[in-house]
Amino acid sequence: MDFSERELIMLRKAFVNLEHYVSRRRYKGYDPYDVLTSKFPFRNFGKWPPILAIQVFKRNPLNLRKVFGIPKMWNPKALGLFLHGYSLLPPSEDNKEKCEWLFDKLMELKTPDVPGLAWGYPFPWASPEKFLEAWSPTSVVSGFIVQGLDAYYKKYGDKRALEAMKKVCVFLSESLHHTERDADYMISYSTVKPDFCYNASLLAAQVYALTYAHTQDRSYYEIARKSMETVLSRQKSDGSWNYSENMESGKQRVQIDFHQGFIIDSCLAICEALDYCPEPVERSLQEGFEFYRDYQFKRDGRAVWRLPGDFPADIHHQAQGIITAVRYHHYSRSRRGVELGKNVLKYTIANFQDKRGFFYYRKHKNFTDRTSYMRWGNAWMFLALASMIHAAELQKLDKNVHSPLGREKTPN
Numbered sequence: 001m002d003f004s005e006r007e008l009i010m011l012r013k014a015f016v017n018l019e020h021y022v023s024r025r026r027y028k029g030y031d032p033y034d035v036l037t038s039k040f041p042f043r044n045f046g047k048w049p050p051i052l053a054i055q056v057f058k059r060n061p062l063n064l065r066k067v068f069g070i071p072k073m074w075n076p077k078a079l080g081l082f083l084h085g086y087s088l089l090p091p092s093e094d095n096k097e098k099c100e101w102l103f104d105k106l107m108e109l110k111t112p113d114v115p116g117l118a119w120g121y122p123f124p125w126a127s128p129e130k131f132l133e134a135w136s137p138t139s140v141v142s143g144f145i146v147q148g149l150d151a152y153y154k155k156y157g158d159k160r161a162l163e164a165m166k167k168v169c170v171f172l173s174e175s176l177h178h179t180e181r182d183a184d185y186m187i188s189y190s191t192v193k194p195d196f197c198y199n200a201s202l203l204a205a206q207v208y209a210l211t212y213a214h215t216q217d218r219s220y221y222e223i224a225r226k227s228m229e230t231v232l233s234r235q236k237s238d239g240s241w242n243y244s245e246n247m248e249s250g251k252q253r254v255q256i257d258f259h260q261g262f263i264i265d266s267c268l269a270i271c272e273a274l275d276y277c278p279e280p281v282e283r284s285l286q287e288g289f290e291f292y293r294d295y296q297f298k299r300d301g302r303a304v305w306r307l308p309g310d311f312p313a314d315i316h317h318q319a320q321g322i323i324t325a326v327r328y329h330h331y332s333r334s335r336r337g338v339e340l341g342k343n344v345l346k347y348t349i350a351n352f353q354d355k356r357g358f359f360y361y362r363k364h365k366n367f368t369d370r371t372s373y374m375r376w377g378n379a380w381m382f383l384a385l386a387s388m389i390h391a392a393e394l395q396k397l398d399k400n401v402h403s404p405l406g407r408e409k410t411p412n
Helices: 005-024 048-059 076-088 093-108 139-156 159-175 198-215 218-232 259-274 279-295 315-332 335-352 374-396
Strands: 178-181 184-187
Touching (some): 076 093, 076 374, 093 139, 093 159, 198 218, 259 315, 315 374
């Protein structure tokens, strides 16, 4: 990625301010979905009050968490994102110490009494489809943490991180539901029941792929490859993916948002880890990225809401746009990633970052929700900005990194 001096100053200033904010708070904070940790007994009133409470609190621009006795907490997923971000920065004793602290804290916050190693959210979570108790282990939380462990291991060589990755594979294999049908391979979101959420299945597959790259365990290779190709087979003709699929009826849940970026990211990482990217996979990911760029972002870098909705612009969407753009550029060497990443970065810093360093939650058409969420906004933007800084560092080198996608040695 080519950065001007002015762009680098903007990027580094935004990162330094955010890093100062989150590190002073020891990476602890509120979450959009944390309402069920309240002292008010929402769960005593049946199925729907907890679901409605979550929706009200995540949409309300007035942060009433202190009133309802909701504590600031360490969220394992946020810690995994911070670990990932620090591991992308140039090596230093300070960064290494912070990585070690985050690793140790993650080991403290692991879900107890599961085979291997896994993590979940530190709060109960309710939806019409299921209820998960606090710390219920999932492929999504564990998957993002493993990405941080992998980056940490590659940067600093802490063998405990690799051992942790292997243990997460044990959890995925022994506790989650793996469903094989003909050529399809699907991995569940949680231990509750078999399901097929596209990005969740891919995040589990990515764990296997990243671990395979270090261990050469062929069974991990096959699970990752088959899982990826199963999700790719669900891509629509316009390049997009829906959110999930009913295991019995095959009916898809129509939801196109930042999860499109998750799908692209996981597939890119799996391709690199397995050194596997045949032409159909390459074409599928190119079409997926082009849909993501052309339909899910405005020209000024604002992410649209869940298609076809336009507003609100959400900080999680903004961060994911930067991350996916950087990764697509890294793997494909295409200028398509450069253009999207820079536009989203500039818009996000200008419209979402507070002078105190944190990032706002949502920008509606007529007002901005300025709530600071440690995981949803700050941790994701920490990783996004660190990814950009990492791309800038690569620019100083030869830039001729291995590219399993497109195999372009010069930008197109």
